[in-house]
Amino acid sequence: MVSKRGRLDQFIARTLQISKKAVRNLLIDNKVLVNGVLAKSPDLQIDEFTHVECNGVVLRQYEKQYFMLNKPDGVVSATIDEQHPTALSLLTGIDHDMLHIAGRLDLHSTGLLLVTNDAKWSAALMAPQNKVAKQYIVTLANPIGDDYIEAFAQGMYFEYEGITTLPAQLTILSSHQAKVVLREGKYHQIKRMFGRFRNPVVALHRVSIGEIVLDNTLLPGQFRSLTKAEVDCIIQH
Known part of the structure; x- marks a missing residue:
């Protein structure tokens, strides 16, 4: 928008x-x-x-609005969809006029989703030059090795787009789970990066965008307004 x-x-x-x-x-x-x-x-x-x-x-007399939503599995990051419930449909009691999603998640990905009617704010959030960090917890089908850490840190060449991804930080949490921090958002990037190791992603959960951290009191499908500090931390980028 x-x-x-x-x-x-x-x-x-x-x-x-x-x-x-x-x-x-x-x-x-x-x-x-x-x-x-x-x-x-x-x-x-x-x-x-x-x-x-x-x-x-x-x-x-429009007022600027900013929300965080704990997106559940099976909800699309869209305003309208004929097959699946949309993220905006979960914002009950809110006027949806002018609202849009800043930083989408795939249908089966879960976690932090930001919704606003402030186009300048969302543009700052998603601008590639700002390199706002996005943190994910990733669950894999197969065990994760230390070799993943260096491969993610070096970046990976995506032949389809003809680009090399920015360095990404991977921290192994357990044999089948890792924390990944990205500063960009290429198409299905995390799934494709783990795909280089023939290791399918079982679950992908976003926990933060910049300094905005998903409120752990929000159940899947619940939302709240952002605090002023949370809004301002994006504007400062």
Whole structure:
């Protein structure tokens, strides 16, 4: 989703179905408030979160929203799907208008999913140049060896895309389980990396994105709003 910026006069004219000349008259007559302040300039830039009032009527009052969801298995990271329940459908009691998913998970992957209506924030979260770390707990079908650690740290060449993955950190937790930290998100990257060892991924669970850690009090399918500190830690990247 892209942040929607534009001129104040264009927004009012479109919303009220009036001419730009009529909008200018409203501005001259002190009838327009932008974020609680009298607006004078017709070319003032506003976005989807700018509070706009005209003649005492609120024309726009969206607030920024940020949620973490503990995604269960079998839920798609999408807004609409005809076959499976969607992540947004789990956010009960929330207005879904403008909400989108920042950093998707596969159908059978579980764990931390972030949902927001703030396009700038999600763009910062997913921008490749920011290299925001994402941490996963991975369960494998076969035992894991120490040779996996060096292979992940060196990066792997993906012939289909013609790229070499960034160095990834792998920590062995048990014979069949590892913690993996990525700073990118190529298509099915973790499954493909373990695939080099002919070791199928049985379960993939995301526990953190940057400094945002999945709340361990959230059961699968439950969600909560992010704290200000959690929101700001992404903006700082």
